[in-house]
Amino acid sequence: MTTPIDRALGAAVLVAIVLAAGMVSAAPPSTEIWQRVGALAIRGPGADYLTVGGGAFDVVGESEERGVRNRSAAVRVEYRRGREKLAFIGPMFGLMANTDGGVYGYGGIHAEAAWGRFVLTPFGAAGGYRRGGSKDLGGVFLFRAGVGFNYELDAGTLIGIEFVHMSNAYTQDINPGEEELFVTLALPF
DSSP, X not given: OOOHHHHHHHHHHHHHHHXXXXXXXXXXXXXXXXXXXTTEEEEOSOOOEEEEEEEEESOSSOSEETTEEOOEEEEEEEEEOOTTOBTTBEEEEEEEEETTSOEEEEEEEEOOXXXXXXXXXXXXXXXXXXXXXXXXXXXXXXXXXXXXXXEEOTTSOEEEEEEEEEEOTTSSSOOOOEEEEEEEEEEEO
16 A cells, blocks of 8 residues: 555655756766775765665564564665765765655765775764654664665766664664665766
8 A cells, every 4th residue: 555655755766866867977977086095995076976775674683663563665865965075075965764654864974985896885974763653763863874885887877785774872761773775876966
């Protein structure tokens, strides 16, 4: 059964993909190298990215809490600013939602390290969580940390997987946390 929230999330992802596809350049974006460590290139300023992802919410650990199933499908839309990095760190903001009505809006920082066409993207963020019928994470204010493992195509588009941990970092009485796994597409513009 499709709810209005599911339809709205699906429409938002579709609109983001269409808009981003119109902004993709045919040539790979130029990226400055901030520092080299052997074959690893830590990237400085470069392209901005609109990233969309689909996957699962609460993929690790217990799948049920007091008879409530926590594992659910999830989508994510994120904007990563690459043009104005401070050394190798750039700002990002995004929105994650799952099919149980959980929604998380966040802002934070990211970095990129490339080894040939393989790009590692660690990030950290903080934001607000509306539980809906989803897992109780102990509060509204949560932290998000993760890493993306990507492959860079000729035009600079990144395809990959992303693993994320989200919790309140023991700022509340309970801190169950949860992990997410996404397949992602990052479009440069």
